Amino acid sequence: MELQLLFDNLTNPALLFFFLGLLAVQLKSDLEIPANSSKFISIYLLFSIGFKGGQELSHETINAEILWSLVFGVVMALIVPIYSFFLLKKRLGVQNAGAIAAAYGSVSAVTFVTAVSFLEMQQIAFDGHMVAVMALMEAPSIVIGVLLMALFREESEHKVSFSHILKHSVTNGSVVLILGSLVIGFLASDKQAQGIEPFTTDIFKGFLAVFLLDMGITSGRKLSTFLKNGWFTLCFAVLVPLINGSVVAFVSQYITDNVGNQLLFSILAASASYIAVPAAMKLAAPKANPGIYIPMALAITFPLNITLGMPLYLSIIHLN
Template sequence: MDLHLLIDNLTNPALLFFFLGIIAVQLKSDLEIPSNSSKFISLYLLFSIGFKGGQELAHSNLNMEILWSLVLGIVLALLVPVYTYFILRRKFTVENSGAIAATYGSVSAVTFVTAVSFLEMEQIDFGGHMVAVMALMEAPSIIIGVLLIAFFTKNKKKEGVALNGVFRHSLTNGSVLLILGSLIIGFMASEQQARGIQPFTTDIFKGFLAVFLLDMGITSGKKLSTFLKKGWFAFLFAIIVPIINGCLVAVVSGTFIDGLGNRFLFAILAASASYIAVPAAMQLAVPKANPSLYIPMALAITFPFNITLGMPLYLFIIQTF
């Protein structure tokens, strides 16, 4: 692996702010980002990346690579929760296994945004259609996770799940709706119209990302100590499974996709885990699943790994194969 690439990533100001948040928690500091501000920044990041993706897509020709990308994204979102469920059942209940499987089959928009910033730092091009791929990978995993829970629950009448409600909730989830809507608006806007809001969509993006990762660091630091008391299986799963998914996709994606940046984003999507859309859906569909298990796995373990060591690792594999 290129050590300069790893060092560049680890010294990225946005990432260092993430570590600052974790350190603040360990020092018992009262540093915090107001919840309303945190929500606004997350909405801004999704809006910005969706709009810029739509602009990129508008200047791209619809070809087989884009179609294969969309298909591959959906296939990944369907397969990952199935195979991870059976691994998780060795240690966890049906409900927790299904919820964690859905978490790792779905994707993290914040990890995706951080990966886009990483590509921009390395001056590597990527296609705007990858934003659409990310949005399409949210819902299928949630549905598969709920179906697995419903199928393997012994008392199905008592534990029945309203799949129509879950499907609707996964599609109308705020993060999914905003990024899809921004993608469409960016696609429809002319280049001149896009330049009119460029200072908002582009110029201040990295500053907001740094503040948001600071907030993520504070949140991760608070959840980490409690999670570590739950044993090593969940901790190892939260690192090993993303590595397997990311590395496999980094290699296999070369069969369908040519662009270095697009293959990298696919690897990141495969390796990431949702801690926004899935918890919201699981709270509605499977209240018996333990959120203090699957949220810290995704947020406190998988997310930091992917944005520190994971991104240089996946890029190295893609460049090698």
């Protein structure tokens, strides 16, 4: 791993605000971001990255690489939850295993956005169709998680309509917003896009920093509860993302020559959903413990990826 790259990432102001949030919790400070403000910033980040991705995509010619990238993303979203489920099922039970598997097969839009910021800081280009890849990876893992829970579900467990869960995962607000923004950005002309550029681009990093401050506060509050669950879940939340990201950092060279795209593939494979999946699991796995799968994704895997993960995956890509 390039130590300078790691140092640069650890001193990124947005990341330091994340650590400030963690510190505030440990100091028992009353610092917090109002819930409505946090929700607005989440909407803004998804809107901005989707719109900019659509703009980039409008300048690209649909070719075999783009199609293979979309297929590769969906395949990752199908494979990761399957093997994760069987690693977890014996120790944590069917519902907890299904919820965690779905979370780790799905993606974290915030991790993706942070990776985009990291690439811009490193002046590494990436293609707009990667936003579409991210959007397509959200739902398949939820579907796979539900299917696995249905296959191994005990007769006494709560039954939920599969069509209901499928609809919920596809119409989830984050999925609709990122896909909708992508389409709108694709349809907008360059002149029209320039009209809102101060909003979509100029203030992006500032909002990202405030959002990561909020994520730090949220993670800090959940961390103590999570640590009571033992070493197995902690090791899973650390090792599985690093393995997924490292393997994809190597394999993605066969999908695309673009270094930025390869890093984003790695981050998508390594990240875990803590927004869309928990919302779906309230219906699909009511007995699953959110005190396990949400902190795993948010308090462990998320900071791991944005500190050590991105420099590690980029170093592997450079070695290819």
